[in-house]
Amino acid sequence: MNNLAYKRETFRDDYTYRNSPAAIRRFPFPFAEDHYMYSVNIEQHQPGAPGSIVEHAFDIDEHYVSECKDKLLTLAQDKGRYAALPHMMDAQWDFLELTMESLARDYPQLFTLTKDVDHWTWRNRPLEIEDSFIFGDASTLPLEPFDYMGRQVQGDFVLLDQREGTLFADAGFITSQADWSLAFDIGMSWHEWHGPVPQVEKMGIMDRALKFLMSLQQGSPVRRLNWTMTINPRLDTSPEHFPEWGPDKLTVTPQNAGEKAHLRVELQSMFRLPRSNAILFSIRCYLISLEELATYPRWAKRFHRVLKDLHPDLLEYKGIKVYHEAVLAWLSQHDDGAEIAAGTHPG
Amino acid sequence: MSALKVIVSAIEQVADGICHFTFAAADGGELPGFSGGSHVVVSMPAHNRTYRNAYSLLSSPADRRNYQIAVRLQEQSRGGSRFMHEQVKVGSRLDISWPVNLFPISRVGHKHILVAGGIGITPFMSQVHELLRTGADFELHYAFRSPQYAGFIDQLQQLLGKNLICHDQSQRQVLDLQALLSQQPLGTHVYVCGPAGMVDALLSTAYELGWPDAHVHHEEFLAPPIGEPFTLRLKQSGKSVEVGAEVSMLEAMEAAGVDAPYLCRGGACGRCELEVLATDGVIEHHDHYLSDAEKGSGKKIMPCVSRAKCSFIELNL
Amino acid sequence: MQHGYWIRSKPVYHSLSWQHRAQAHVLVANGEAGRSIVRLLHQRLPDQPITVLYHPTQEADYSKSLVSLAGENLHVFKRESELWHRFEQILQQSVMGTRLYAAGNEYFLWQATTLAASHGVLSGDVMREQASSLARSVYCVHCKTISHRVTTNIAICTGCQRHLLVRDHFSRRLGAYMGLMIDAEEPGNVPEAEEVYP
Structure with a gap:
């Protein structure tokens, strides 16, 4: 995807965000079976099929420019969406290095990084950014290194410091979160941070995920998919701005659900960082309306079945309860009850 | 797992029985950065087996051209330190793991x-x-x-x-x-x-x-999860696979052409879980996935990290 | 319990007890929690020096009992800010092996912990006993104001006047629970508040 036509679109107010047919086709539909169970489902984050969302370490797609613009709007309203505790400066540079090197390698027509020992020059063509700086000297960048690159990569990012037998969320760049607050959660340990996750604790999944991440190795990043739903294609579904987007949840009807209700899939990828020994937790959000999803009938059928028997705790946790009936009504028109083979593929 | 290919660029005797090895990337490029306290696992291909030992990185983390390790010739060497002292020369090629840090400096300490x-x-x-x-x-x-x-x-x-x-x-x-x-x-x-x-x-x-x-x-040095050799019997395919002391069950199956499931290869995801049908010994569980009760039952095993102390183990595969 | 699931970020507190392997002991307490310190001073005392910093409140003043037990090791402060100032001085001069004990309402406990953390003391190094009221400090996620002494499951934010649902999600750094606007979806639809944190 080196010659992207960037869509000019909005993730708020008039909500002009749409997916092109190509973007729908590569959408990371997460349900391989008709019943959903929470699981760790971790796999190696190795380069995937050309054109897929996992072809590269960080996926840049047709929404890149508009999404970066939306990040700036969110930050302007609430600067608490970026925060880094003082001991995370090495991790900040690690993040800058990883993202710059990855983007320059994977999208050479869009991004260029030139290095003369510690003198680096970064060029981001889509966003028209060019800066020269000294690697390791934050005073030579217009922003802190994590803030600087957090604005130039789609998705949210958390930097986790590993100590005292756990991981601490000690820095974050969070503008498209599924209802959690960085300003509130920063500095929390793994289990405090995931405190509100339902059911899951009983099964010890968070303990296993923590153990696994603590032994994550450099050079062997991993990924998993997570999902929820969002009404209107809104990236900033933060608790901070809940009064702005909360009322939208009550506007869903069986008639408009196809347009308003969106499946929100997060590609979470995790990298061990070199200098800081910290872990980068990257959360990339993909949004698709039910209408777009129904372009592929097996997706609509499957999603209908998944939602129909989702555990009440998960409905509550994901905030779906209030519009659950309306969404099921819309989806049921697309479900003839015929059996679908296992797998997440579109057609 | 991905390994780093290095070439030995210098060897120096620094103290009695202690040799200092310098590695450069075999492709002439930069080596990965690392944090203070990190080690690498060096694979040492002796004629009939591969030794894997962990050594601390001595060099400055800022130096991406070289890694340095020190190897003391152990009196009761299993073979690794002797191999390094006697077989490895300037120009030798070795595989090493990416740096791992089990001994980091606390970043919140004063x-x-x-x-x-x-x-x-x-x-x-x-x-x-x-x-x-x-x-x-x-x-x-x-x-x-x-x-x-x-x-x-x-x-x-x-x-x-x-x-x-x-x-x-x-x-x-x-x-x-x-x-x-x-x-x-x-x-x-x-x-x-x-x-x-x-x-x-x-x-x-x-x-x-x-x-x-x-x-x-x-510092708790990470010992490679080695054990004793044993035979793996696969019920469904009728195959028999020898598991060496320093290879995992999963690796042994892969080497024998068996298509066994896996995802994380780190004992966490549960994907490679296999059913144990019989064994004449005890299972050594190293994974983080199975509950203590499941481990105790002896019916399940995660072949990516776990093994058995036995002469044979039979799996439902 | 909220929505039928347990939230793990909510701290669990225990009764204070002496850590006999130590070089020194520093205790901080306010109001009603003076009673916890009195109880502790009735137990077998450790061999090392003990310092007690106490801020009596309008609700409770255990100064008299404490002075009879701790004597000149007790320092009573009229203002809480004075107590924190003295605590900070002690932290600066203390050596590793100094055991820290805090007793008070929840916000007080985490103020002590946060102050100690600025001197490199880890959260787990401080022993905490929640005494007196279960009242919560509530952080408004919308306007970032912390409202104190909340005893109900729904509270009005002292900063933005929104009705907040008091969640079980707790931030140790802020010493407060998360408060989220309860009628955001349906403005004006506010259930009756119940006193659940007396």
């Missing part, structure tokens, strides 16, 4: 006391570079039998000046742990690597003085 005994100095070599770079408050206490056993002493003196405190046992300079640990300001962390007696003495002194555990760090 002061750091590093305590090394003899060859235990090695993990501190990269740490002092990191501490100097970040401007942290620290001191290194280095205890050794006599100056000829004090590897890196000149380099350390040059780097650290008065922040290096030597305890030369041949000069009857004893490291007084009680005095050292009873006068440190709140927020101090202590790190120790050296002979077991020294580590134990430090841990118990800190404990008696009321140091919280989270402020006391010691």
